[in-house]
Amino acid sequence: MTGVSMTDAQQAEAAIGRAERRRDPSMADVARESGVSGQTVSRVANGRTNVDPETRSRVVAAMRKLGYRPNSAARALRSGRFRSIGVIMFSLSSYGNTRTLDAVASEAARSGYSLTLMPLSSATQSDVSGAFDRLREQAVDGVIILIEAHRLNGADLELPSGLPVVVLDSSAQYEYPVVDTDQAQGARLATEHLLELGHRTVHHISGPQGSYSAERRAQSWRATLEAAGAPVPDMVVGDWTSDSGYRLGLTLASDPGVTAVFSANDQMAVGLSRAMHEAGRSIPGDVSLVGFDDMADSANHFPPLTTVHQHFDRVGVEALTALIEEIEGGVSDVRALVPTELVVRASTAPPRG
Template sequence: MADVARYAGVSPQTVSRVANEHPGVVDGTRQRVLDAMEDLRYRPNSAARALKRGSFQSLGVVLSGLTSTGNYLTLEGIVRSANQHGYSMTVMTLDEASDENLGNIFHRMSEAAVDGAILLLEIEAADELHLTRLPYDRLVIVDSNAAYRFPVVDSDQASGTRAVMDHLLGLGHSTVHHVGGPENSFSAAARADSWREYLVAHGRPVPEPIIGDWSAESGYRAGVHIADDGVATAVFVANDEMALGLMRALGERGIRVPQDVSVVGFDDIALAANFPVPLTTVHQNFDEVGRRCVEMLIRRIEGDSVPPGVDLVPTSLVVRQSTAPPWR
């Protein structure tokens, strides 16, 4: 800093003000200091600046993996919003959900000097992990039943599922079969619960759900089962990738979509409109989920009160060509 001050012909205090973006420096002087920094390849010490302002301008994200489309797209939204707010990101994956593993992740994250963290885990977090033992109180969680302890941001799973059921029963289907996500997934459980509650409330039969793992391969296996059973006229699939596998299995067995079986997915991934039969699905605004997580976490970092509870991001049904009235 002293070298920059001598080179620019100003005081070290002026260099400090420019480096920390303080107002009150004449434009010409500010530019002279910036030019000197560039010529001397000077960069402010980020650790020293962090100590001075009490913030590292860095956020952490812990997620259960990037193979899930929802996780990937939500992370993309988080990173985009963090960049807009001038925050850097530290991203770590939790291969196996346990208190010990999560504790180790947060220990490593504290060494990376983050101001707070977002948890994006494919688990029912409040039941399986002791989150209150973590070293951070600046936490925001995505898709969790921990809303009574922490701020949570979630897509409106129930509303999206009800829209699916309204659509399919409105077409005249007597009931709707379901291909669900993994049993330990909060979002999968929320969709399955809403599906079941809707059928019960409307006095319709509740078929035994088939459990998948979010992959197209598990959707294909579910499609084979549904084709062999030969009963379903409408299937609500918990994500679009499983819906793709299911539609392939039905097609290979001569079952037409939507003439013989209507299929609805969840997520509205970019490929959904370009399936061989464009997919009717629930649109999730992953970018908005990421934005709200970041803004909520920054509020906590800056000392604002953000009470526990859930912030629901609306979903909407996108009707395409994979649904139609039942043929029987």
């Protein structure tokens, strides 16, 4: 059986048809479908308000029917804005960092911005500067930096010019806008709560050395004890993980003089709670325990954990508000400390006797 061959003209016509089917619909296609000018389609696509509602509805309906998507790159070239924010971040593993990132991402989406995440395995000055340069090449409008200050080896944060910057969870010594949870207030509330219950002093499991958050919480714990005239025990240092809390908890459990512990985060508090249980010391009967963060599982821990609540959502709002102000040409001098709250549950009680 002999096949039917196509003429050159038929082949060319078929190729043109395939190309047209593959071609994304254009603004001109939308204009023809909706019966308006290309200029009107452009105004609708760019969110302009000078289009009457009936015409806008007709243009939007045509866009949906044809599957037209406005060219964001072309809009950015016209406006000088990309509606994109870069985030430089050291660690994705800690609860505080992931919640802060989630808060920033939620507020960015609500404000019409996308995020480009630049995680770092280490956080030297050169690492941060390199990440900043890579983000600038990826066409972002501004950058949020979520790296604790002391990880930069004590050096001032110096970034190339050209992009607005907001720093989260850092010291207020930088020239950039800074947003942070009020670490000192949270530690003071935790320590005062245990002293007010009647405990002679409060032991502390700190976060790792080199962490700004851990340092601020430890400084405030110590200052609160000193202001109350209470003894200041030796501080033990963990690494934010429940494993470190368990290991250090075994040491604290062996000391009968330990009746109250403030843990610098909830994860270490969970590990310490296990260590106390294994050592035969009950919480809160023998030892009262306060954490920091108010993780979702803290209320369901046994016993439910008294802890310091951080308002990560407010941190995200403050950070995005400051950054967008900078992006839009303003000058933000924000030094925002978001307040904390003590959430009292069943892991704290007056000491025996």
